[in-house]
Amino acid sequence: MSEKKKNLRSQDWFGGMNKRGFIHRSWLRNQGYPTDLFQNRPVIGICNTWSELTPCNGHLREFAEIVKKGVLEAGGFPLEFPVTSLGETLMRPTAMLFRNLASMDVEESIRANPLDGVVLLTGCDKTTPSTVMGACSVDLPTIVVPGGPMLNGKFRGGEIGSGTFVWQIKEKVKNDDFQEEDLLEAEICAARSSGHCMTMGTASTMACMVETLGLTLPGAAAIPAVDARKKVLARMSGRRIVEMVREDIKLSDILTRQAFENAIITNAAVGGSTNFIIHLQAIAGRIGADLKLEDFDRLGSKIPLLVNLKPSGEYLMEDFFYAGGLPVVFKELEKHLHLDTITVNGKTLGENNRKAECYNRKVIASIDEPLLKEGGIAVLKGNLCENGAVIKPSAASPKLMQHEGRAVVFESIEDYHQRIDHPDLDIDENSIMVLKGVGPQGYPGMAEVGNMDLPEKLIKKGVKDMVRLSDGRMSGTAYGTVVLHISPESAAGGVLALVQNGDRIQLDVKNRRLQLLVDDDELARRKAAWVKPTPATERGYVNLYINHVQQADKGADLDFLVGNSGADVTRDAH
Template identity: 75%
Template sequence: MEKDKQERLRSEDWFNPGDPKSAFIHRSWLRNQGYPNDYFNRRPVIGICNTWSELTPCNGHLRDFAEFVKKGVLEAGGVPFEFPVTSMGEILMRPTAMLFRNLASMDTEECIRANPLDGVVLLTGCDKTTPSTVMGACSVDLPTIVVPGGPMLNGKYKGERIGSGTFVWTLKDKIKNEGFTAEDQIEAEICSARSAGHCMTMGTASTMACMVEALGLTLPGAAAIPAVDSRKKVIAQLSGRRIVEMVKEDLKLSKILTREAFENAIKLNAAVGGSTNFIIHLQAIAGRIGVPLHLKEFDTLGSKIPLLVNLMPSGKFLMEDFFDAGGLPVVINQMKEHLHNDALTVNGKPIGENNKKAECYNSEVIAAIDQPFIEEAGIAVLYGNLCEDGAVIKPSAATPELMSHRGKAVVFENIEDCHANIDRPDLDIDENSVIVLKGAGPVGYPGMPEVGNVDLPEKLLKKGIKDMVRISDGRMSGTAFGTVVLHVSPESSIGGVLGLVQTGDYIVLDVPNRKLHLEVEQSELEKRKAAWTPPQPAADRGYTNLYTRTVQQAHLGADFDFLVGKSSSVVKRDAH
């Protein structure tokens, strides 16, 4: 329903406040950009939040996209203002882009709140740029729409599909065992990233795009369109038009991000074989908008959902194939019996209505609900004395034979220890061992990096071993695969039991019964805890110090404790 005509736009408090001096100040300097008078006269002001950066290659095309959004805003009678926020390139940032997700969310939140904006368009792409901007927008709660940047075109290498991200996890094996040369590597690098866009596997970037569409924050079908496809530009322009209407309807984020929307997202993530990183980001978003969401619910709601999408790393196809087959609308339609079909979306219609006519054009890529690729494919949440607050594993990317396993721990105190020693010929390790990596949690690394899928030892790769059980308090790339237990909480660096594990201890992984257990007597663990010394803080100043002092554990979404919730869009004091 359109706003009452007498209701003031938020931006009018800047441009038409009733005080001539304030109006002069706010409008005058903007006029040096050549804006006409009607830009300041009761037209919805739309902020275009751009995560473009040359240091974020996945988002390198978003400057162009912003122009299409602006067209749409102007066509609908709004006024567009583009602004930058912290951009996180997954590939380049050290020690990990995840360290800066919360910083980018703060940047987004404060930029939106501090400026005369009535609605917001989020331009996103690379992994953390989607959750960070959504988190920040949630804390202000204005009408908001997301335009995902889109995946790269399919990688092709020597006649075969090559998935950006996924291929790299096989590189060590190829070099050691398949005669993969330096020249081969250069060619594969070029072939795996041949157009603008983010990873074209069902990695974290694609998962995040599917997440925001599943939550109802994009126009229907937006997630899978390749970055260089002209239809992506059309979506950007239509999103510009739509956000103006959302402002008139007062369709805020809190009206879309309901409990039902989060449940839909969890189930659809399972159906597409999405990344484990989905969990930590969705929880953070839920915490900002005020919807209770417990880690265990990702299992109870999603673990029995069938896998309907055959994409790397759980399958063999890529995002361009997914789009050509019909994209997420097909999955939503197939999943209608499992979803809240009346959940509202940004186009003002329920998600079920938006997708009820979606057709599948390739059943090798998207399966029917009654003929899935895997019967139960969602993420499993484990508990036990090794992870009192939980840990996660992605069964669809793991080895079935290792889902129930007992093995001797081979412990690495940190990632440097692992890199230095994993390939030692005299390392006492075999395929039945359990690799344990400490110091990879939010506080310990800091930032909880994607190092959980530790490379297998060279001597086992030479034996033909392709997978082993690995356990850490870190994350892994959504492009990765293997029997990898992640997000162990509480983490090793704050006194979690993971920090007490010693080489030679036996660990039991029992995914069917959702257990992860360290076979060490409680009395012995208490002795170890008494002798345990916490590691030195990662930093004594600056942002990293703030991060390690205030970050929550993985099972809560790794947001800052002081950022949970929202502060509304109201700013009571002017600057003048």
């Protein structure tokens, strides 16, 4: 793209030979910066989600230094800054509770400082959407550097997924005589290098999402964290962001309605996480794109599944990279995608991926011979989910996709943990497990607990899947016939709150229906007797979140954060 003439935003801080310019330059001088760095060079903020409490992002401190080299080589002035980091594996009650908080941190850090462009260093599940959401609200030139997946797990002659294996542990302990020493050995085998989960879980889904949206350099999503090519990509991203500032390519230029449609279609083809829906809708809300829950079904549910990765398939992200990565998927989807969408390198999606080649058809199938004719995510409607619910068919059991059963209700996650393995629990393989109180307001934060472990007594009988319903989420590494994101949630007075033990529930994925088979008069009586649960707390951010979080069908963002306000709404006191 041709270079546009643009006054650098940072020069409002550094350009004046007066008191204000003196203050802004002088205090940075103690870091040893020479005069020429302040003289009309693009100032690039490196937004780093590194933290020792976020294992997936533990290598990003090194990556920041690599990006800085690229920025300097292109004539920019790099300044790294930390933001709230969200580690899915350690944070309680759930990292999702803090996604919106982290986005506010990113937004205000960018807006308040003398930055002309931003590099987002991401990795673990929520660090990608939170940083992109925050950057959208400011709308400066921005590029994403995904931290990359771990190397494939290797365990006793086979491969082990860093997330998917977790959901098999209960079954292995009960049925396969897994002992403590077996689990300890599996732990290090499942996470043997830097990087995020190497399944097509939420972290990998988010990496694919940002590449499809056009926010990364081509091929970024699948490169393993420890591969030298990831370091090259980070360095080239540092160079490219300086050019983006000079060309004035902002997020709003890239994140068009067509780019969001591409993301939905591609997510279906790669078998991406259901969490994708929540995060893409939140990003769309920030940048101002009109995106509805129904779009995910309309655009994605008929797209063939092409990528054979766990939890929907057999392989892992390292194999995906060696097979050609996301560019191959774009090539296969040419007839379905908007190939003229612009990306951060100034070229279109079609131009970037025209020469992509597949090197392993076991990992990436052709569109003429897909793994499944229909991948994607189905959006359900019915009296149990008036505003919608979602299910991932590629991770579900075909025989349960049309099912009617008796509800076994757990009023909270604590109730579930207390009763699920009790020998007297009245449940069989045809029952439908119902979990309440795990939605955005209820948990709070909408935890990844929707894929409830099955009762011990049924696992011992060899039962491997049951229909499970909740207003929560599940990990992108999980699998099963699991209906998620029921909206309105139970804590907001949705019909889910009214379900009782023994009620009949009908799931019909083919016809996109989820129905509680209780008459309207009885539901009205139950609604009249329903009492809204007491909030988890009345202080701090959590209270703010409970009072302002939107429902799952709108992306669970805070209502006052929707829409962007631009970069220059701050005032200078100097």
